[in-house]
Amino acid sequence: MKLLSDNLSPKALLHPMRVRAFTLVELMVTMAIFMLLVLAMVGVQVFGFKINSLTTSKLKTTAYSLKALNQIQTQVRGASSVVVGNGGSLASFTSTGTTGTALLITIPTGGNNLLYLSTNTGVLYEIFSANNQQITVASNLTNQVVFQTVDYRGTNISSTGLENFAIRMTLQFFQTNFQVPTNAYEYFTFQTEMTPRTQD
């Protein structure tokens, strides 16, 4: 940086631009420092985006699991009957009694709710017979079997003619977090059981 004197030489007065500007070295050093700062800030931002993506997927799966747990557990506990089977609608539901992608819940006050997994889209839906409304319970699922009928030891059984059983629900989530520079995935398994209280 050039400092101006009160007593400038005649040469300097003739060429004021030469003394007022930054030198090339000053500019280059400043730009280098600025570039380093910008790179550091960009690095922090990119890192933040990645962590944000990682956190979002975890929270999303946690939220889906909680929603599924709260919604399904309450319904199964209060149901007059629960049947495991397959099918993507109330009309096409077929009972297997052992394992399947769908769960038919009969409500004591009347009507049925059907929970089913669409294996094509990996989404767990619920259909209410009262208004034929369909809602999404969980998405990004990869498993093929969601519901199982088990006994008190957790052994897979048939619910046909059985007095005491529990319904096991397994949700396996798989999501892509980010793809740059390498692919990063998120895995999450959620498994629980619920027992209709009408068995007591």
Add this chain to the structure above:
Amino acid sequence: MVIRKKQAAKSRAVAAFTLVEVTMAIGILVLVMAGMIYGYVQTNAQAEWSSMSLSVQALTVQSVEQARAAKWDVYSTPTPGTTNEFAVGTNTTVFTSAVLIPSSGTTMNVTNVLQITTVTTIPALRQIRSDCAWTFPNTGATFTNTVITYRGGS
């Protein structure tokens, strides 16, 4: 920056930043950025802990629900209350590879201890307590999720 020589000569501290000032500014910037990064990492670790805790909590509930699904006939003969599938006592189960560790895709075992105790005989009432112990891989700390419920005989 254009500064008169006289002014600069009088006060050099005003004219430009000193090396100490620049170093301190950079130090503060580094601290702020380190804090930001730590915040990001901590948020992610907390989300990971929450997801794993929920997964273990579901397994804890699973054990309780299995105990509730078991037969317990209080009117059985010759001794009322003895015909049951889950007797009073402690049952330890290890859920093998039950919990997936986020991001890594590896699995973790969870040890479950199910305790069934008699609260009262008349009316027939039992307490079902389920404890699931698990280790958080990031810190190595051990946590226990507990569910306690009561069940009447049928």
